[in-house]
Amino acid sequence: MKAVVYKGPRRMVVENVPDPRLEDPRDAIVKVTSAAICGSDLHFYDGCTVTQPGFIPGHEIEGVVAEIGSGVHSIKVGDRVVMPFNIACGYCFNCVRGYPNACLTTNPQGAGAGYGYPGLGGYQGGQAEYVRVPFADYGCLKLPGQPGDQWEDDFVLLADIFPTGFHATVLANVQEGASVAIYGAGPVGLLATLSARLRGAGEVYTVDAIPERLQCAKQLGATPIDASQGDPADQILDLRQKNTALKQGLLPGEEKMKGVLCGIDAVGYEAIDYWDAHQRQSNIVLEQLIHLVAPTGHLGIIGVYRPEDPCGQTEAIKHGELPIGFGEMWYKGQAVGTGQTPVARYNRLLRDLIVNGRAKPSVIVTQRLPLDGAPEAYAKFCERAPGYVKVVLKPGLAA
Ligand SMILES: NC(=O)c1ccc[n+]([C@@H]2O[C@H](COP(=O)([O-])OP(=O)(O)OC[C@H]3O[C@@H](n4cnc5c(N)ncnc54)[C@H](O)[C@@H]3O)[C@@H](O)[C@H]2O)c1
Ligand SMILES: [Zn+2]
Ligand SMILES: [Zn+2]
Numbered sequence: 295m296k297a298v299v300y301k302g303p304r305r306m307v308v309e310n311v312p313d314p315r316l317e318d319p320r321d322a323i324v325k326v327t328s329a330a331i332c333g334s335d336l337h338f339y340d341g342c343t344v345t346q347p348g349f350i351p352g353h354e355i356e357g358v359v360a361e362i363g364s365g366v367h368s369i370k371v372g373d374r375v376v377m378p379f380n381i382a383c384g385y386c387f388n389c390v391r392g393y394p395n396a397c398l399t400t401n402p403q404g405a406g407a408g409y410g411y412p413g414l415g416g417y418q419g420g421q422a423e424y425v426r427v428p429f430a431d432y433g434c435l436k437l438p439g440q441p442g443d444q445w446e447d448d449f450v451l452l453a454d455i456f457p458t459g460f461h462a463t464v465l466a467n468v469q470e471g472a473s474v475a476i477y478g479a480g481p482v483g484l485l486a487t488l489s490a491r492l493r494g495a496g497e498v499y500t501v502d503a504i505p506e507r508l509q510c511a512k513q514l515g516a517t518p519i520d521a522s523q524g525d526p527a528d529q530i531l532d533l534r535q536k537n538t539a540l541k542q543g544l545l546p547g548e549e550k551m552k553g554v555l556c557g558i559d560a561v562g563y564e565a566i567d568y569w570d571a572h573q574r575q576s577n578i579v580l581e582q583l584i585h586l587v588a589p590t591g592h593l594g595i596i597g598v599y600r601p602e603d604p605c606g607q608t609e610a611i612k613h614g615e616l617p618i619g620f621g622e623m624w625y626k627g628q629a630v631g632t633g634q635t636p637v638a639r640y641n642r643l644l645r646d647l648i649v650n651g652r653a654k655p656s657v658i659v660t661q662r663l664p665l666d667g668a669p670e671a672y673a674k675f676c677e678r679a680p681g682y683v684k685v686v687l688k689p690g691l692a693a
Contacts, residue, residue, distance in 0.1 A: 295310070295311060295312075295313045295314075295422060295423040295424050296308060296309070296310060296311075296422065296423050296665055296689070297309065297310075297311045297350045297418075297421065297422030297423065297665070298350060298351060298352065298419075298421035298422065298665060298668040298669075298687070299311065299348065299349070299350055300338065300339070300345075300347055300348070300349055300350075300351055301347050301348070302347045303338075303339070303340065303341030304339060304340065304341070304672075304673070304676070305347075306339070306351075306668055306669045306672045307669065308665050308666050308668055308669065311350065311422070313424055314418065314424050314425060314426035315426070316361060316362075316363045316426070317426065317428075318363060318365075318428065319363040319364045319365030319366070320363055320365045320366060320428065320429050320430060320431065321362075321363045321366070321426055321427060321428055321429075321430060322359055322360075322361065322362045322363065322366055322369065322426075322427045322430035322434065323359075323360045323361040323362075323424055323425070323426055323427070324355070324357040324358065324359055324360060324375060324377070324420075324424065324425050324427050324434075325357050325358050325359075325360045325423065325424055326355055326356070326357040326420050326422060326423060326424060326425055326689050327356055327357045327358060327441045327442065327446065327688065327689070327690060328355075328356045328357070328446055328447065328449075328450040328686050328687070328688060329352045329354060329355050329356075329419075329420045329421045329422070329450070329686070329687045329689070330352075330354035330450050330451070330453070330454075330455075330684065330685065330686045330687070331352075331354075331421070331668070331671060331672065331675055331684075331685045331686075331687065332353065332354055332454060332455065332481070333480050333481060333482060333562075334353075334411070334598060335351050335352075335353075335672070336564075336672075336675065336676050337564070337598065337600075338351075338411075338412050339672055339676055340564075340605075340676055341604070341605070342563075342564065342603060342604060342605040343412055343413075343600065343604075344412075344602060344604060345412035345413075346412075349410060349412075349416075349418060349419070350410055350418040350419045350420075350421060350422050351410040351411070351419045351421050352409060352410045352419030352420040352421030352422065352425075352687075353379035353408050353409040353410050353411055353419055353420070353453065353454060354379060354420075354450055354451070354453040354454045354455070355376070355377050355409065355419075355420030355425055355450070355453055356374075356375070356376040356377075356437070356446070356449050356450040356452075356453065357374075357375065357420075357425070357441075358372060358373065358374055358375070358441055359371050359372060359373045359375060359430075359434070360424065362430060363430070366430045366431055367431060368431045368434075368436075369430060369431070369434050369436060373434070373436055374436070374437040374438075374439065374440070374441060375434040375435060375436055375437060376434075376435050376437060376449050376450060376452045376453050376641070376645075377409070377420070377425075377427055377433055377434055377435070377453055378394065378433065378435070378453060378454075378457075378637030378638050378641060379408045379409060379453050379454045379635075379637060380394045380395050380397065380406065380407065380408055380634065380635075380636065380637050380638070381397070381400045381401075381407040381408055381409060381414075381415060381417055381428055381429070381433060382394035382395075382397035382400060382407070382429065382432060382433065382638070383397055383398075383399045383400055383429050383432065384429060384431070384432030385399075386398040386399045388405065389432075392636060392639055393636055394432075394636050394637070394638050394639075395633060395634040395635060395636040395637070396633075396634075400415055400428065400429070401414060401415035402415070403415070406634055408634075409425065421665065421668060421687055422665070422689065423665075423689045432638070435452065435638075435641050435642060435645065437449050437645065438649060442690075445648060445649070447656035447659045447662070447686055448648045448653075448654060448655050448656040449645065449648065450686055451481075451485070451655045451656065451658075451659075451684075452637075452641045452644055452645055452648075453637070453641075454635070454637065455481050455482050455485050455655075455684075456485050456488075456489075456640075456644050456653075456655045457635050457637045457639075457640040457641050457644060458482050458485070458486075458596055458635040458637075459482055459483070459484070459485030459486035459487070459488065459489045459560070459596075460485070460486075460489040460492075460640050460644060461594070461596060461635040461636070461639075461640060462476075462482070462486045462489070462558045462560060462594040462596040463486060463489045463490050463493050463495075463556070463558070463594065464594070464631075465558075465592065465593070465594030465595070465596070465631030465632075466556035466557060466558050466592045466593060466594035466631070467555070467556055467591075467592035467629070468489075468490050468493045468494075468495050468556045469493065469494065469495075470493070470494035470495075470496075471494065471495070471496040472494075472495050472496060472497075472554075472555050472556050473495070473496060473497040473534070473554035473555050473556065474490045474495045474497065474498045474499070474554060474555075474556040474557075474558065475499045475501065475527075475530055475554045475556070475557050475558065475583070475586055475587070476490065476498065476499065476500045476501065476511075476516070476558040476560055477501045477502075477526070477557075477558065477559050477560060477561050477565075477579045477582065477583070477597075478501070478502060478559070478560035478561035478562075478579075478597060479500050479501070479502035479504065479507035479508055479510065479511045479518070479560075480502075480507065480560065480561075480683070481658055481683060481684045482560040482596065482597075483500060483502065483507075483511070483558070483560035483561070484500075484507070484510055484511060484514060484658045484683075485655055485658065486558050486560050486594075486596075487500050487511050487514045487515065487516045488514050488515075488653065488655060490516075490556075490558075491514065491515045492647070492652075492653060495556070497517070497534075497554070498515060498516040498517065499516060499517050499519050499530045499533070499554070500514075500516035500517070500518055500519065501519040501521050501526040501530075502518075502519075502520075502521060503520060503521040503522040503566075503568040504678055505520075506680060506681070506683065507683060508520060510657070510658060510683065513657070514657070517533065521568035521569050522568050522569060523569070524569050525569050525582075526569065526582060527553075527582045527585050527586040530553075530554065530586060531552060531553060531586070534552075534553075534554075551588045551589065552588060553585075553586045553587055553588040553591070554586060554587060554588065554591065555587070555588055555590075555591045555592070556587070556591060556592055556594070557583035557586060557587040557591065557592070557593045557594070558593075558594045558596070559579045559580065559583060559593070559594070559595045559596065559597040560596060560597055561579045561597040562579075562597025562598040562599060563576040563597070563598060563599045563600060563603055563616075564576070564605075565577075565578045565579045565597070566578075574605070574607060575607065576599070576603070576606065576607065576611050576616055577611075577616040577617055577618055579597065580595070580616065580618045581618060581619060583595075584618060584619045584622050584623045584626075584628065585619070585622070587626070587628055588626070589625075589626040589627055589628075590626070590627050590628075591626070591628055591629075592628065592629045592630075592631070593628055593629070593630045593631070594631050595630060595631065595632045596632075596633075596635065599614065599616070599632075600614055601613070601614040602614060658683050658684045659683075659684045659685075659686055660681055660682060660683045660684055660685070661681075661682065661684075661685040661686065662686050662688055662691070663685060663686075663687055663688065663691070664687070664688060664689070664691035664692060664693045665687055665688075665689050665693075666693035667687065667693070668687055671685045671687070
């Protein structure tokens with residue numbers, strides 16, 4: 295079959311590789327109809343993750359079941375499915391408690407496995423014509439409709455970034471009427487913006503410095519904050535200060551509750567200091583959120599941070615030790631949630647929001663390309679070229 299293969303930093307090629315086979319009775323083989331490129335894929339693409347070349351990337355995969363093992367009971371050949379990016383067994387200590395993101399049986403090196411990603415168990419990804427799906431009963435979400443229909447690009451986002459954007463709002467405790475600041479208007483930040491609206495947030499501020507991404511955030515109902523125009527936390531505090539209607543119903547002392555109740559980091563360790571030196575500063579979004587989120591507020595940190603970061607700005611950051619204002623965080627009593635998204639907690643009901651016309655996450659998709667378009671798409675997405683917000687590869691499209 296044809297597949298995208300990672301050959302080293304900034305080197306993706308499309309080549310012929312052996313077809314995946316059933317390796318266990320609980321496996322399925324899925325013929326891929328859509329496979330998206332994720333911001334997380336850029337972490338190894340740009341060389342800021344130490345890894346061995348030679349694997350097939352891609353953890354956002356939708357397709358049709360082509361083959362099942364004798365131990366698979368809930369899906370059959372021909373079913374349309376999308377796979378959570380977490381590869382999980384469904385029966386271990388963490389899976390049964392609702393944490394498939396930390397499955398204990400699928401990754402010999404630690405807790406949590408995934409498709410096509412360094413350190414997540416060595417599974418091949420789905421930027422290919424076919425993919426092997428381990429634990430297929432637990433690892434496939436069945437979908438209505440037909441491949442290529444009006445939901446194709448919405449459903450592929452159920453593999454990762456729609457549940458991830460939603461999970462961020464759960465970690466940040468977004469409730470009806472809540473004030474929310476979201477850093478990053480990449481695909482994840484944009485779908486966190488959509489999710490905050492779905493959960494009834496009162497005010498949503500979405501921060502970035504890329505005009506078309508800010509424009510999309512605005513269409514999704516946020517107040518866009520352009521980080522190139524000055525310190526974004528100050529901009530948000532200022533806007534709230536000027537909102538006189540907000541102030542009219544305050545309780546005694548409430549003016550001291552400066553800042554928002556909910557803060558989301560949808561950027562991660564590759565954060566850029568857009569309003570000052572204009573270079574990478576891994577702790578900058580965390581610092582902003584600790585400063586901006588009010589006492590008793592919640593922080594949802596779904597942007598990725600790593601124990602080892604060869605591109606770190608200091609020796610400490612190279613080892614995942616980020617300087618942050620922990621004292622301020624503690625004094626404010628902020629709650630913090632981190633980690634990989636447990637996709638299976640959310641994907642079913644988010645699918646039904648799509649089917650019922652209540653959510654259209656695919657508004658963020660900007661490119662639909664054949665597999666051969668992957669090398670160029672990676673390069674463009676990595677440099678955040680105009681027009682590249684979310685790329686979906688279509689193995690069925692002719693080059
Ligand atoms: N926790 C999970 O399970 C999970 C799942 C998927 C993705 N992620 C992570 O989420 C993050 C975002 O993913 P994405 O696909 O949207 O990536 P992306 O790289 O396209 O988006 C990141 C955005 O952040 C913006 N940005 C950079 N510095 C900023 C700053 N200081 N303030 C505000 N915005 C800033 C960039 O301009 C960019 O638009 C990545 O770290 C990715 O790995 C986590
Ligand atoms: Zn991802
Ligand atoms: Zn498990």
